[in-house]
Amino acid sequence: MISGVILYSIAMILLILSWRKSVSRTKKVVQNAWSMFAKIMPDVMSIMLLVGLSLSVFTPSFLSSVIGEQSGWIGVVTSTIIGSIALIPSFIVFPLGDTLVENGAGLPQVAAFMSSLMAVGIFTLPLERKTFGNSFAYARNAAAIFMCLLFSLLIWVVMV
Amino acid sequence: MKTFKAYRLFVVLLFVLSLVTLWNQTMGWNAIQLTGKSMLDMLLLLPPILIFVSVLDTWLEKDALVKYMGKDAGLYGIVFALLLGTVAAGPLYIAFPISVILLRKGASLRYIVFFLGVWSTTKIHVVIFELTSFGPLFSFLRISFCLLFFYMMGVIFEKIYDRRPSLQRDMMKQHSEM
Structure with a gap:
């Protein structure tokens, strides 16, 4: 909520400054913003639908059963896949991870799950491809998946 | 259709x-x-962010940004990407339009890849919760490992895309359609 207030204040201040400098350019600013909004709306709508689905289907008890402490590297791979598909707001990621560990999920698996939730997005790929082009979008996500697996291994070696 | x-x-x-x-x-x-x-x-959340992006697009001078995030920005580029990625709020896909504007204004791909990595690694409100529930060792390992990885990824990506100018042109075309 507070970040929303801050964001709106910054946007308003920027708009006022811009308006004082040039009215016509400011009109263009608003037009541009609106056309961007219209363009990403279809993707954002599907992304939101996926957030709702993820949060209700991947419940902590379900997840803990799939990626339990004994699940080993298969659990790491599974949690990376689930984390890449699911879309969960970033401020929920760590509370969810905490609940998972309490419910018996292994730490390396949860580490892979959390980092892939934040860095990999299979369902935001259409949006990413539109902005960066195909090859960059695929390469970035592939590299991020690789990173999640490495990070999970690191946690496994150091903390388990 | x-x-x-x-x-x-x-x-x-x-x-x-x-x-x-x-x-x-x-x-x-x-x-x-x-x-x-x-x-x-x-x-x-979206309207103020899009306004922000659009204001940047219209008013940000290319030369100023090249100094902070261009090819030879060095430490500046790292610090700038770190600040920008840490302070900003919201999911990763909000960083996409911001990156496009920065790229178009002459930012180097290395810092953009790093910026996207920072965005998905260090968020102040997120890290505070992480510290209390997973402990400082976990946070330290995650943040240092991820940042290092994403910086190296940026260096590699920059090399790859520099050698393949057709790809970069493709990306630029995508930008102008945004």
């Missing part, structure tokens, strides 16, 4: 949601409520 294509994924997901609801009513109803709530959140 074009509108339908744009909403294709949405329609598919809507179908999945109705299947889930048929299979398990509480779960489906829960998903619908959560979707509605996050849509409201997003509709509130």
Whole structure:
């Protein structure tokens, strides 16, 4: 909520400054913003639908059963896949991870799950491809998946 | 037809949601409520961010940005990407339009890849929760490992895309369509 207030204040201040400098350019600013909004709306709508689905289907008890402490590297791979598909707001990621560990999920698996939730997005790929082009979008996500697996291994070696 | 294509994924997901609801009513109803709530959140969050992006696009001078995020920005580029990625709020896909503007204004791909990495690694409110529930060792390992990885990834990506100018042109074309 507070970040929303801050964001709106910054946007308003920027708009006022811009308006004082040039009215016509400011009109263009608003037009541009609106056309961007219209363009990403279809993707954002599907992304939101996926957030709702993820949060209700991947419940902590379900997840803990799939990626339990004994699940080993298969659990790491599974949690990376689930984390890449699911879309969960970033401020929920760590509370969810905490609940998972309490419910018996292994730490390396949860580490892979959390980092892939934040860095990999299979369902935001259409949006990413539109902005960066195909090859960059695929390469970035592939590299991020690789990173999640490495990070999970690191946690496994150091903390388990 | 074009509108339908744009909403294709949405329609598919809507179908999945109705299947889930048929299979398990509480779960489906829960998903619908959560979707509605996050849509409201997003509709509130997006307008100021898009205004911000659009103001940057119109007023930011190319030379100024090249100094801070251009090819030879060095430490400046790292610090700038760190600051920008840490302070900003919101999911990763909000960073996409911001990156495009920065790229178009002459930012180097290395710092953009790093910026996207920082965005998904260090968020102040997120890290505070991480510290209390997973402990400082976990946070330290995650942040240092991820930042190092993403910086190296930026260096590699920059090399690859520099050698393949056609790809870069492709990216630029995508930008102008945004």
